[in-house]
Amino acid sequence: MSGRNIRRMISALGVVAVTVGFTLAAGDVASADQGEVSWKEGNTKLTRTISNVNPHVNERVTTKTKIERTGGVVMYLREFTDITPTCWEVLSAKVNGESYSHGTTAGAAQVRGGAIQWPIRGLVSKNSRTIEFTYRVTDSCKRTDTVDTGVTYDTSLGKGGNKTKGPKVTVVKDPTTTEFGDVPDGVQVGHSVPLTANVTNGAQQIVSGDVVEFYDGTTKIGEAPVGRGSHYWTGTAVLDWTPETDGAHSLSAVYVETSRVARSESSKRTVQISPAPDAETRTVVTGPSSVQTGAEVNLEAQVSPTPEGGIVQFRDGDTDLGIPVPVDADGKANITYTFDSAGTYDITAVYSGAPGYVGSTAQPIRVTVTDNDGDGGTDDGGNTDGGGTGSAGNIFGS
Missing domain, CATH: 2.60.40.10 (Immunoglobulins)
Incomplete structure (x- = not known):
């Protein structure tokens, strides 16, 4: 085999290795609902990535915008503004991995460079600039509302950008888990027994007064408000239930969704109800x-x-x-x-x-x-x- 063919084989293997590595990374990112858009403005190409376009409250989200030249003269980036939801709190900014101070206004974070600090070349010594911002999603965000994002920038060749190019983002409802509590042994027909449901909010504090519904099979047997638990993100609902029939009952609890909080359902718990004892006469x-x-x-x-x-x-x-x-x-x-x-x-x-x-x-x-x-x-x-x-x-x- 000639040296040229060996080099071609090594090169091909390198491509395969890179592709496999990218697939694994993409799988990891996909679990966080990454979003990406690309567009061109003349000889300038922008690729914008958001690490998670469906975040929960308190999660951190990173935006990255890569700016490169596909031809033409060198362009000096002087100012870059990242457009995001107004309820996102900017935590940090970087340019090509280097931290920079940033300015903020409602729904926008900005970095500025000197007149010739950030050159972007498309021909000789071709290079690019990647501007990165990290945000925290705050509790003031409306859940399930879809919001446009984008960028604007100022360069030695003029201004550009698109405030709504994307990717679009949606802050999703707070995740919850509901666990059905233990039921005392020896429950009898006609005798009241307390049913409990323990609720955990994965993002924010439990709102007292939210509702948990209790079910026997598919039949709703009642509902109860959630009271604050020992931690601000936990809560408990209690329902006094009086079974009317004996035998096995499949009980469960459902945390009812609100405009801010997602629905969650407990696993089913089978409870054996004994017949009521005959009354003494x-x-x-x-x-x-x-x-x-x-x-x-x-x-x-x-x-x-x-x-x-x-x-x-x-x-x-x-x-x-x-x-x-x-x-x-x-x-x-x-x-x-x-x-x-x-x-x-x-x-x-x-x-x-x-x-x-x-x-x-x-x-x-x-x-x-x-x-x-x-x-x-x-x-x-x-x-x-x-x-x-x-x-x-x-x-x-x-």
């Missing part, structure tokens, strides 16, 4: 303390709290008195009963229970039954106490 039976044989008496049971359904069976010891009686809307059940023989009877009432209610048995009351002598005396009519419901000592319950 208390049954009390009432009736006369004494009665004569053959006389009808009323026996009544009261179930508390008032259940929704169920039956009551009245009993004498272990012997049923009649058939079970439904509990009415007031939690009461009663029967009319006739005792056929004299003696003492321990009367109780057994509530069966119902969905959501536990059954219960009343403490017994004692009823004394005497024979009806049929003489129309004080025993006539059966009830020796005038048909009352018994003394206070006869009213018991469990």
Whole structure:
């Protein structure tokens, strides 16, 4: 292989290496949304690059404008002005990598050189000048508004530039993250439980009063304002939730976007809700303390709290008195009963229970039954106490 071919191969490999290196660098820059425009003004070519055209608040952005001559006489750059959003704060300026002092007005940063300080040649000893400014994006920037950028310059050959040539820039909404908080164990249907969402703003402080929505699957179950957390960029929203059904519930939280802040959604958290325990009941039976044989008496049971359904069976010891009686809307059940023989009877009432209610048995009351002598005396009519419901000592319950 000739020396010329070897040199050609080395040169080609060099081009490949440079291309690969540029691709990797471009990939890195692309993640920051770099923007670039080029244009010519006569024999002057300008290439303007902005490191990130979609920055967040507090991020730093660098603009670079390369000025070169494609022909003609030497041109001396004397003044250069960088046009950016008025809400960007200029931090530094450089010309060909060397730091320079800068002047600022609203939306413009400027550097100045001497009459022959910055020559730009296009033929003999061809060179260029790269003017670089670094800015901080301030909180006064409106989010999602697209703003033009550009440059103006003054040279020994006259003035030039374009204030809106670009690249265009847009300050994006503050990024946020939302994390769903822990849920206590043992949550039951009908019992309130606090749900929490912890929010972090990646750029600025949390605004108290912003809203977090809480979801069970795709169903919104409520919303709550964000309160400031232990750090100015964190916040917490709390919602008291009362589940209505048992089983697995997929819960999540969404930080609602505003004109300044981006939406974010937590991961889903599966929470197991237990059925509500059946309510305990208390049954009390009432009736006369004494009665004569053959006389009808009323026996009544009261179930508390008032259940929704169920039956009551009245009993004498272990012997049923009649058939079970439904509990009415007031939690009461009663029967009319006739005792056929004299003696003492321990009367109780057994509530069966119902969905959501536990059954219960009343403490017994004692009823004394005497024979009806049929003489129309004080025993006539059966009830020796005038048909009352018994003394206070006869009213018991469990």
